Amino acid sequence: xxxxxxxxxxxxxxxxxxxxxxQQVIGDHxxxxxxxxxxxDIQISLLKRLQRxxxxxxxxxxxxxxxxTLARRIPREVLGKIFEICASSGWFRxxxxxxxVCSAWREASLYPRAWSNIYIDCASSGVLNRTRxxxxxxxxxxxxxxxxxxxxxxxxxxxxxxxxxHQHQWYTFNIHAASxxxxxxxxxxxxxxxxxxxxxxxxxxxxxxxxxxLDFRALREAPRLFQLHxxxxxxxxxxxxxxxxxxxxxLNIKLVSQDLLTLSFTGxxxxxxxxxxxxxxxxxxxxxxxxxxxxxxxxxxxxxxxNLESLTLTISDDATSLLNYLQTPCLKSxxxxxxxxxxxxxxxxxxxxxxxxxxxxLRALELYDVGVPREHLIHCFSLMPQLEELRLHxxxxxxxxxxxxxxxxxxxxxxxxxxxxxxxxxxxxxxVDLVRSRILDHDQKIMARSRSLxxxxxxxxxxxxxxxxxxxxxxxxxxICRVVTRENDICVERECCDNVRYRQRMKFRHLMDISNxxxxxxxxxxxx
Numbered sequence: 001x002x003x004x005x006x007x008x009x010x011x012x013x014x015x016x017x018x019x020x021x022x023q024q025v026i027g028d029h030x031x032x033x034x035x036x037x038x039x040x041d042i043q044i045s046l047l048k049r050l051q052r053x054x055x056x057x058x059x060x061x062x063x064x065x066x067x068x069t070l071a072r073r074i075p076r077e078v079l080g081k082i083f084e085i086c087a088s089s090g091w092f093r094x095x096x097x098x099x100x101v102c103s104a105w106r107e108a109s110l111y112p113r114a115w116s117n118i119y120i121d122c123a124s125s126g127v128l129n130r131t132r133x134x135x136x137x138x139x140x141x142x143x144x145x146x147x148x149x150x151x152x153x154x155x156x157x158x159x160x161x162x163x164x165x166h167q168h169q170w171y172t173f174n175i176h177a178a179s180x181x182x183x184x185x186x187x188x189x190x191x192x193x194x195x196x197x198x199x200x201x202x203x204x205x206x207x208x209x210x211x212x213x214l215d216f217r218a219l220r221e222a223p224r225l226f227q228l229h230x231x232x233x234x235x236x237x238x239x240x241x242x243x244x245x246x247x248x249x250x251l252n253i254k255l256v257s258q259d260l261l262t263l264s265f266t267g268x269x270x271x272x273x274x275x276x277x278x279x280x281x282x283x284x285x286x287x288x289x290x291x292x293x294x295x296x297x298x299x300x301x302x303x304x305x306x307n308l309e310s311l312t313l314t315i316s317d318d319a320t321s322l323l324n325y326l327q328t329p330c331l332k333s334x335x336x337x338x339x340x341x342x343x344x345x346x347x348x349x350x351x352x353x354x355x356x357x358x359x360x361x362l363r364a365l366e367l368y369d370v371g372v373p374r375e376h377l378i379h380c381f382s383l384m385p386q387l388e389e390l391r392l393h394x395x396x397x398x399x400x401x402x403x404x405x406x407x408x409x410x411x412x413x414x415x416x417x418x419x420x421x422x423x424x425x426x427x428x429x430x431x432v433d434l435v436r437s438r439i440l441d442h443d444q445k446i447m448a449r450s451r452s453l454x455x456x457x458x459x460x461x462x463x464x465x466x467x468x469x470x471x472x473x474x475x476x477x478x479x480i481c482r483v484v485t486r487e488n489d490i491c492v493e494r495e496c497c498d499n500v501r502y503r504q505r506m507k508f509r510h511l512m513d514i515s516n517x518x519x520x521x522x523x524x525x526x527x528x
Contacts, residue, residue: 072104079104080111088144092119095137112141120147120163122156131159135166142171142196149186150178150205160189167192172199179206180232184215191219199227205256207233216240226250233257235265238273245276249307257289265293267300267322274303281307285322286314295319302327309333317371320348323355331359337368337490344396349376356383363414366391368490374425377401381411388454391419393491398425407437413453419460421497426464428471435459435478458482462497469506473513476524484525503527 014022066072074082086094099109108114115137121127135143143166149156167190177183183202202214214230217239227250235255253273255265274280283305287293295318304327311328312335313319320338334355338348349372356362362384372380374396381387381404390412397420404411420431435456459475460482461467475481483503491497503526513522 076104076108077111079108080114083109083111083114084116087114087117092117092146110137112137112139116141117144118146118163120145120159122147122149122153122159123151124155127155128158128162131162135162138169140169143169144172144174145170146174146176147186148176149182150176151182156185157189160186164190164192167194168196170194170197172201173197174201174203176203178204180204180212180214184212187215188218191216191222194219194222195224197222197225199229200225201229201231203231205233213237213239216244219244223247228252230254231256235269235273237269242276246279248277249279250282251277251280252284252286254284254286254288255293257287257293264296267295267297267325270322271301271303271325274305277305279307280305282310283308284312284314286312287316287319293319295321297321297325300325304329306330311335313337317345317348320351320370323351326355327358328355329358329361331362333364334359334362335364335366335368336370337366338370344371344373346373346376349373349380352376353379353383356380361386363387364389364391366393367395368393370395372396374398374401378404378411381405384412386414387412388414389417389419390415392421392423394422395420396425397423399427399430402426402430402434406434408453410437416454416457417460418456418458420464421460421462421491422464424465426466428461428464428467428475431459431461431467432471432474432478435475439478455479462491462499469509472506472524473510476522477519478521480523480525482525484527 083095083098086098095109095111095114098114099106115134118131118134118138120131124130145163147159147163173190173194175183175186177186183204187202214237219225220241222244225244226247228248229252231254233256235253251274253270270285274283293316295316300322302325306329308328308331310333311326311331312333313322314337315322317338320336336352348370352370352372353376360383363386365384365387368391372395377395377397378401381401405415418434420426438453438455456479458480461472461475462483462485472481472483483499483506485491485497489497507526
């Protein structure tokens with residue numbers, strides 16, 4: 001059959017017969033299009049039916065998988081413990097949210113300890129009903145209460161009456177208040193008989209014009225209370241019974257800075273707080289912004305803390321003179337952090353040396369951005385015969401000081417862990433020699449037994465300018481060599497020692513040594 005182009009010439013005008021023929025051809029094509037569209041509709045309908053069938057199978061797969069998920073296989077008591085951990089980390093509504101997920105989670109949320117972390121905002125309108133709900137769900141579980149009081153509220157008195165009825169269940173109690181006056185309103189109403197109370201945290205945000213002290217006089221019977229955490233703009237005073245002061249073993253003081261004020265605190269005020277805490281074992285003093293805090297050391301008396309084992313100071317350079325007034329014969333751990341710019345200061349060294357003379361049992365020393373001149377470090381080493389761990393961040397320590405630790409006749413014979421960061425004045429070779437000099441064979445161990453000489457078990461070297469990659473490899477063949485921060489490091493928050501690129505390059509360059517270590521003792525820590 002001839003095509004339309006063969007039947008009709010494009011070189012002449014179309015005739016009537018031509019037009020009839022074209023119209024007939026167009027009609028045939030339109031009919032063919034309709035037939036094709038019908039076939040397409042049939043195929044689309046079939047496709048949709050197949051898609052619905054596929055989705056039904058996918059839904060069944062998802063349902064079947066949901067039956068065997070880890071969340072459904074976890075025992076109810078374990079799931080309830082997870083809800084408790086979520087609530088204790090600050091998400092107080094965790095058990096309520098979990099109870100709305102499914103029947104299994106609703107059953108697990110009945111675990112009383114999941115409701116034992118109770119947050120009370122005194123300014124909230126529904127706070128009374130929420131607190132009653134949480135207390136009813138907690139049953140007789142130990143309670144961890146956090147109460148916010150930042151202004152006057154009609155709900156304060158009924159709330160205090162409500163939680164006081166459960167005082168025998170208190171384990172920790174946190175007060176966030178605008179002032180000591182509001183905090184004392186809570187303590188005077190609540191703290192009477194608390195047989196299981198272990199920890200009290202009080203945070204205030206305003207400076208008291210008349211120096212209102214924190215009132216602990218109402219807390220007459222709390223035989224298990226030993227932790228006290230206080231955060232205030234100014235150094236606090238407190239009224240408490242001698243019995244309560246004598247049982248405090250853990251004291252954490254944080255002085256927060258004010259935007260428009262440069263506050264001061266005196267050594268006398270701190271000594272006055274500590275002088276009755278004869279059972280104190282752990283003391284932390286932190287200035288949130290050391291540069292905005294002026295330290296005054298007028299007529300500060302000396303104080304002996306006979307049972308103190310751990311001392312952590314986050315202070316300004318001038319406040320290191322506090323060390324002159326503290327005697328800690330049983331101290332085992334000392335951590336000092338000063339300003340971000342470590343500038344060598346002989347006065348800081350004198351304060352530290354004066355303190356170390358009365359701390360012969362020290363086992364761990366951390367100096368974070370503390371400007372101790374290198375010529376004083378050896379003197380410090382000579383005063384720490386029991387030292388087991390030394391951590392230096394941004395220190396001027398050089399080869400000479402490291403060599404003073406080298407060999408069986410070196411200082412600090414019990415030193416087993418050395419952590420050096422941003423230390424740019426010593427060479428990696430000296431560090432290798434230090435570790436190698438303490439590796440003892442059988443005969444040497446017998447000879448060194450009189451001095452109890454220890455081998456170096458772990459070296460950390462991060463951002464130390466003259467520690468080359470080959471030095472790290474050599475150290476890894478002798479002991480554990482770490483070039484990464486730990487999870488609980490202060491450097492993790494500051495991100496000052498995050499040397500990811502260095503570690504990645506080192507992995508690629510020494511991949512063979514890391515994958516196939518040359519010796520069984522090769523230990524290089526490159527990752528968390």
